[in-house]
Amino acid sequence: xxxxxxxxxxxxxxxxxxxxxxxxxxxxxxxxxxxxxxxxxxxxxxxxxxxxxxxxxxxxxxxxxxxxxxxxxxxxxxxxxxxxxxxxxxxxxxxxxxxxxxxxxxxxxxxxxxxxxxxxxxxxxxxxxxxxxxxxxxxxxxxxxxxxxxxxxxxxxxxxxxxxxxxxxxxxxxxxxxxxxxxxxxxxxxxxxxxxxxxxxxxxxxxxxxxxxxxxxxxxxxxxxxxxxxxxxxxxxxxxxxxxxxxxxxxxxxxxxxxxxxxxxxxxxxxxxxxxxxxxxxxxxxxxxxxxxxxxxxxxxxxxxxxxxxxxxxxxxxxxxx
Ligand code: PBG
Numbered sequence: 001x002x003x004x005x006x007x008x009x010x011x012x013x014x015x016x017x018x019x020x021x022x023x024x025x026x027x028x029x030x031x032x033x034x035x036x037x038x039x040x041x042x043x044x045x046x047x048x049x050x051x052x053x054x055x056x057x058x059x060x061x062x063x064x065x066x067x068x069x070x071x072x073x074x075x076x077x078x079x080x081x082x083x084x085x086x087x088x089x090x091x092x093x094x095x096x097x098x099x100x101x102x103x104x105x106x107x108x109x110x111x112x113x114x115x116x117x118x119x120x121x122x123x124x125x126x127x128x129x130x131x132x133x134x135x136x137x138x139x140x141x142x143x144x145x146x147x148x149x150x151x152x153x154x155x156x157x158x159x160x161x162x163x164x165x166x167x168x169x170x171x172x173x174x175x176x177x178x179x180x181x182x183x184x185x186x187x188x189x190x191x192x193x194x195x196x197x198x199x200x201x202x203x204x205x206x207x208x209x210x211x212x213x214x215x216x217x218x219x220x221x222x223x224x225x226x227x228x229x230x231x232x233x234x235x236x237x238x239x240x241x242x243x244x245x246x247x248x249x250x251x252x253x254x255x256x257x258x259x260x261x262x263x264x265x266x267x268x269x270x271x272x273x274x275x276x277x278x279x280x281x282x283x284x285x286x287x288x289x290x291x292x293x294x295x296x297x298x299x300x301x302x303x304x305x306x307x308x309x310x311x312x313x314x315x316x317x318x319x320x321x322x
Contacts, residue, residue: 026304030074030322033299033315034118034271037070038209039063040083041100051205052276053283055313057083063104064111073319077116079165079311080104081210084126090134091126095151097158105159118163118192119156121149121177130214132168132222140221145170150180157186163246167194169222175242192246192271195239196232196258199223202251202277209276232258233265240268246309251275253298256305263306272307274298279313292321 017023038049040057046066049055058066067078082100084093093099105117123145124132133145145168153164164181166173174193181189199220207213224231236247247266249259250273259272282294295314302310312318 026300028296028300028303030315030319031076032303032309033075033318034077034079034309034311035070035075035315036079036081036311036313037063037066037104038081038083039100039104041085042083049205049209051208052280052313054317055209055279057209060100060104060107064107067108067115067117068112070316070319071112071115073316074322075315075319077118077163078108079118079120080108081120082125083211087126087128089128091123091148094121094123094126095148095155097155099155102155102159105156105161109160116162117160118165119153119161121152121156121164121166122168123148124168124212124214125210129216130212131217132219133170138216142170142172146172146176149173150176153177153189154180154184154186157181157184157189161189163190163192165192165194165248167197169194169197169219169224172242174239174244178243190245191243192248193239193244194250194273195236195244195247196255196262197223197248197250198226198255200226200251200254200275200277202254202275204277205280206276226254229258229261233261236262236266236268240266245269246271248273248311249307251278252302252307252310253278256301259302259305259307269309270307271309271311272302272305274302274310274312274314276313282314292317 038057044059046056046058046062080101084100086093101119108117122132124130129135131140133140149166156164174191239247246269248271249255249262252272252274263270295318299310
């Protein structure tokens with residue numbers, strides 16, 4: 001039997017190969033994972049994050065212990081978020097050379113050999129108003145914020161960070177950070193940009209974890225409207241032009257179409273962020289779903305869509321079972 005001249009059943013039987021499980025188009029390994037670590041300057045030891053069962057905030061010292069454990073599980077890189085002891089209008093703790101992330105980077109580099117340390121560059125955890133930039137008349141300023149993002153990136157590089165990851169969706173942030181790093185002699189420090197970061201409801205648990213909720217308004221003047229897809233391609237194109245080494249789509253699961261499209265259009269190193277809300281949904285569903293299998297299926301689907309790297313709170317759980 002033939003349909004427009006194409007071979008058909010019964011000559012073709014798809015189940016023949018499937019039975020043998022001979023072809024697996026996508027593979028996923030723990031080296032593709034990046035593990036987020038929350039470092040809290042205000043605590044000793046570690047403290048569980050209520051909205052994210054199984055995730056903790058760590059003291060600077062314990063962040064080193066945690067990073068070592070992560071590395072020994074076979075995960076190659078960590079991304080750091082800080083909770084400072086002091087917040088102000090301009091987030092000045094974020095570029096303090098003795099700030100929480102700067103010290104945590106040094107601690108992790110001292111404790112762990114051969115680990116890639118990524119510092120998240122943003123103001124929301126450090127400002128008293130909780131926005132990702134400087135504020136004037138309740139508006140988030142763009143160009144003035146760039147100066148601060150440059151300063152933060154430089155102090156991360158000085159502390160030994162391998163990668164800086166600006167997550168605040170300011171226009172021109174990648175170009176400005178690249179220039180600042182280069183004139184300071186840090187041309188080998190890479191930039192992973194949160195290029196297409198959506199104004200998503202899936203960040204809820206993170207804001208609790210990092211104490212980064214905002215006091216007024218929302219993030220819709222800088223983060224993307226989730227109704228848009230072409231705009232994400234423009235954001236990514238601009239970041240590549242400004243010198244990003246890795247671009248990112250965030251969140252991951254509700255945005256697999258964006259990941260797929262970004263990989264197809266740019267064929268550029270691509271990360272995806274499997275965010276806090278995606279994590280907590282799985283955790284709170286464990287009475288009705290097989291958690292281990294769900295995690296594997298989710299991570300694989302993000303990889304299949306086109307991500308090279310996946311930032312995920314599930315990384316440790318996944319690596320433990322491999
Ligand atoms: C801060 C930042 C956020 C996340 C990473 N960096 C939150 C936000 O924009 O409010 C979210 C991560 C997650 O939900 O897991 N700029």
